[in-house]
Every structure is written in C-alpha cells, then in structure tokens.
Amino acid sequence: MKILHLAMHEGSGAGHAASRLHLGLLKEKADSSMLVMQKGSEYQSVVKLDKQTVLFKKLQAKLFGSILSQSFGRKTTFSINATPSLIKNRIKNFNASIINLHWVGWEYLKIEDLKNFKVPLVWTLQDMWPFTGGCHYNQECDRYTNSCGACPQLRSGQESDLSRWVWQRKAKAWKHLNLTIVAPSSWMADCASSSSLFRNRRVEVIPFCLDTEKFQPINQQESRHSLNLPQDKKLILFGALSATQDKRKGFHLLLPALQSLSKSGWHDQIELVVFGSSQPEKPVDLGFKAHYLGQLNEPLSLRRAYSAADVMIVPSIQESFGQTASESLACGTPVVAFKATGLKDIVDHQKNGYLVHPFDIDDLAKGIAWVLEDEERHSTLRIEARQKAEQEFALERQASRYLSLYAEILEKDKCQK
Structure with a gap:
C-alpha cells in the first residue's frame, strides 16, 4: 500500500494535522509520502513542488484573492479552485495506491482534477470547504445543505452567484468519485453528512493526532x-x-x-x-x-x-x-x-x-x-x-485507524474491479 497525502503546506493548523498523520503512518512503517506547495520540515518523504509551479500557484491565489476582495468589498476566505493544478504528472510519479486529500484550497488543486485520479480517495476534512460552494466555514449559513447560492459571505442576493457555480462544478466533477470522508469530530461529520455534496458518502470520525512525546508536561x-x-x-x-x-x-x-x-x-x-x-x-x-x-x-x-x-x-x-x-x-x-x-x-x-x-x-x-x-x-x-x-489523540492510535480504513477501502475497490 502506497499512500500519498496532498496538502497545500505543513504549517498552520491544517498543515500540522496533515503532517502529523503522515509522520504517524511512517512510525507504523507505512509507505507514506506527502506533496506540498510550502514545505517546512526536512523530511525527505515530504516533497515540495518545483519553484516555477509554486510561484505560478501563488500568483493565481493572489490574483483570485484580489478579485474577490475588490468584487465583494472586503477580504474573504473563499476558494474557487478553478485554475490548472499543474501537479498531475507529479502525482502520477508517486504511483500511489490511495490518495488522502487534506487542505487544498487557494488554487492548490483544481476541482475538476480529482476525477483524473485513478485510485480511491480519502478526504480528511480540515474545514468545511470540500462540501460548500467556496467558503471554508459556513458561519450561520445552511445553504450548503442545498446547493449554495445567495452567499452571505459574498454579500450576494443572487441564487446563481459564484458560490452556486463552485457548488455545481463540485457536484458534476465528483459525482462518480471513489471517495471516503474522514471528519476529525462528530460535529464536522454531521455537517458533511447533511451537506448536499457528501450526503450519500461514507463519513468516518477519526480525531486529529499529535505526538504525545513532543507534547507532554514540563515542570x-x-x-x-x-x-x-x-x-x-x-x-x-x-x-x-x-x-x-x-x-x-x-x-x-x-x-x-x-x-x-x-x-x-x-x-x-x-x-x-x-x-x-x-x-x-x-x-x-x-x-x-x-x-x-x-x-x-x-x-x-x-x-x-x-x-x-x-x-x-x-x-x-x-x-x-x-x-x-x-x-x-x-x-x-x-x-x-x-x-x-x-x-x-x-x-x-x-x-x-x-x-x-x-x-x-x-x-x-x-x-x-x-x-x-x-x-x-x-x-x-x-x-x-x-x-x-x-x-x-496519540499518533499511533490514529495511524492505526487510518491504515485499517485504507486497507478496507482498497479491498473493496479490488473486489469491484
């Protein structure tokens, strides 16, 4: 079993969660790799995209962030992921058996590219973006349970707005994916299960892990x-x-x-x-x-x-x-x-x-x-x-749960082929 994690970076809360799982799997002797745009560690198993791709992706993210801010009159955390990912060949080189998606917003991974991955996918939810029309947290809006549109975060009163367009792209591109959802909490699992995009998907709860040797009491x-x-x-x-x-x-x-x-x-x-x-x-x-x-x-x-x-x-x-x-x-x-x-x-x-x-x-x-x-x-x-x-929350416990899930998914995929 060869596992590939896709995450924008190793930093911030989402990046830490992804890299901790990866390191936990390595401790369990799993064949695990991680492909990121921003690298913060010295681990050889964490691979950074080439400089040209990173520069291009940063320009894309900056451009779309600027357009959104100017269009809606304020800075907003909203990802549309509409530009080419430029990482298809890099992913193919890993020859992964299963791909685990983490935080892939801000143009890191184009929505439509997921259907090109020919292996089972697991998506570890770092926030709500995978099942919304673009926002990373819904605040008090429940429109992700239908088909988004009239997005309050975009200050939109139009049903056919940017959030509806993003939602429609996800619904079309992800309809036939071999995709399993992992939520880090029961609340996130409930949100995913109530969403229009993931309502019929398998949703598992596995908390985020941490190294309890690095994080332990000091005098x-x-x-x-x-x-x-x-x-x-x-x-x-x-x-x-x-x-x-x-x-x-x-x-x-x-x-x-x-x-x-x-x-x-x-x-x-x-x-x-x-x-x-x-x-x-x-x-x-x-x-x-x-x-x-x-x-x-x-x-x-x-x-x-x-x-x-x-x-x-x-x-x-x-x-x-x-x-x-x-x-x-x-x-x-x-x-x-x-x-x-x-x-x-x-x-x-x-x-x-x-x-x-x-x-x-x-x-x-x-x-x-x-x-x-x-x-x-x-x-x-x-x-x-x-x-x-x-x-x-120990690394070993969560890595073991993921390995069991991966094995089950791969076995089911094998039987269906």
Whole structure:
C-alpha cells in the first residue's frame, strides 16, 4: 500500500494535522509520502513542488484573492479552485495506491482534477470547504445543505452567484468519485453528512493526532522561567494563528469574560499569556496584565507555553477539531471552551476542563474561575487532561485507524474491479 497525502503546506493548523498523520503512518512503517506547495520540515518523504509551479500557484491565489476582495468589498476566505493544478504528472510519479486529500484550497488543486485520479480517495476534512460552494466555514449559513447560492459571505442576493457555480462544478466533477470522508469530530461529520455534496458518502470520525512525546508536561516553574513569566500568578493562556484578529477564534468573546473575571476579585491573582499574536501598538484593556509571546511554531516552545499555564482558553466559534485544545491537554493543562463544534469531542466537562454554554460570556468567566479556584481539583484536572490525550489523540492510535480504513477501502475497490 502506497499512500500519498496532498496538502497545500505543513504549517498552520491544517498543515500540522496533515503532517502529523503522515509522520504517524511512517512510525507504523507505512509507505507514506506527502506533496506540498510550502514545505517546512526536512523530511525527505515530504516533497515540495518545483519553484516555477509554486510561484505560478501563488500568483493565481493572489490574483483570485484580489478579485474577490475588490468584487465583494472586503477580504474573504473563499476558494474557487478553478485554475490548472499543474501537479498531475507529479502525482502520477508517486504511483500511489490511495490518495488522502487534506487542505487544498487557494488554487492548490483544481476541482475538476480529482476525477483524473485513478485510485480511491480519502478526504480528511480540515474545514468545511470540500462540501460548500467556496467558503471554508459556513458561519450561520445552511445553504450548503442545498446547493449554495445567495452567499452571505459574498454579500450576494443572487441564487446563481459564484458560490452556486463552485457548488455545481463540485457536484458534476465528483459525482462518480471513489471517495471516503474522514471528519476529525462528530460535529464536522454531521455537517458533511447533511451537506448536499457528501450526503450519500461514507463519513468516518477519526480525531486529529499529535505526538504525545513532543507534547507532554514540563515542570511549570521551569517553563515560566524560560518564557520570562511570573511564578506567583495564575496564568490564563490563549493562542491561535492571528489569535486576536480572526473573529472565528473568539477573542471578542474572551475579552468581556476576562474583564468580568477581573472585576470579580481575581485582578491581582491572574495574568494573561497570548501566543499567535504580537503585542498591539495600542493594547486593549484585558482586565489583566498580558504577556504576548508572538508566533510559536516549534513543539518545544508550544509545550513550554502550555505547561506554564494553569488553564488554556479556546473560545472559538467554529473549529473542525481544535488542535490547541488537544495540545494543551497533552501537556496536562485543562481547557475551557464552548460546548460547540469540534471542541465538544476534546474537552470533557469538569473532567479535564470546562465546556461553556455557547456563547455565554458570563459562563465563560465562570468556567475559567471554576478551573482555577480549587487547587486539589486543578491537580485532578491536569491528570485527566494528560490521560485523555494519551488515550484518544496519540499518533499511533490514529495511524492505526487510518491504515485499517485504507486497507478496507482498497479491498473493496479490488473486489469491484
């Protein structure tokens, strides 16, 4: 069995999820390769596209991003994948038995090219784009359950708009694909199953994995010392890519919760730690002193940040899974998150963290306080957090589940030929 993973990059949450699965399969002695546009590791099994192709794809993505922004009056995360992929021959050279698709937006892979792959396909859902008319998260729109059109993210009132065109291309090109869907959470699986594009597809749930040896607890005092953080405070951690700018990450909900918590008697006991964002020129009043760590890309620096904290807050409005939450649990740090979307599968309420009623700011403040206010309970939460990560998210466990799925798909494909 030769496995090929297609992903735009190794970085960001989606890229990390794809590369972690790939490395987990390698640890299980599987023949696994990965083809990316942007490479960040030194692994020979991860192959980067040639410079000319990468440059061309970046120009395509920039052009279409500019057109969309100008056409709809704002920057929007929307992929139409209409330009030639230019990677058909590269894919053929891998001679793969099965191809696993990951995040392939922003013109990395043309929609119509999937039907040219003559092997079974598995699509690991990093977001909602595979079953929408172009958006990566639907926000509050349910039109992907029909045929899109009149897209609110495009500020469109027309049924036959860009989103309907993208949806129609997907429906036509993917109708006869040998395609299996893997969702990282039960919420994402439900969304895929209710979509008009994947309603009749097989959908499996396999959580994203992580290396529980790279992500494990470090002594809290040593972690704080290495990051120049105070030893005598309760530390609240919040972090994501563009942590304070991306509305989907929920900083606008965390802010009033922190301000409320500060006024309730915690002001001198707590400080905030933020990664994924640098200190703004004009900092807002968070209610507590804040330490900005900037971008943390290496597992060790992330591990230190998680281990230094007393609680991790993941106030995202929508997440396909929520890898900062699973990483935090692996480092023994309880997580507070909304009881919504993919995070429901990671956090067990009052066992390894606290699940907040969506999207209740008062309950968010209450959940943070609940985790911090009892030392004995906090110690138990830390133990349970690490155990959840070892039992559910370890590389070996997920790689084994994927290998079983691949084998089943290939056997079925063999019998049908």
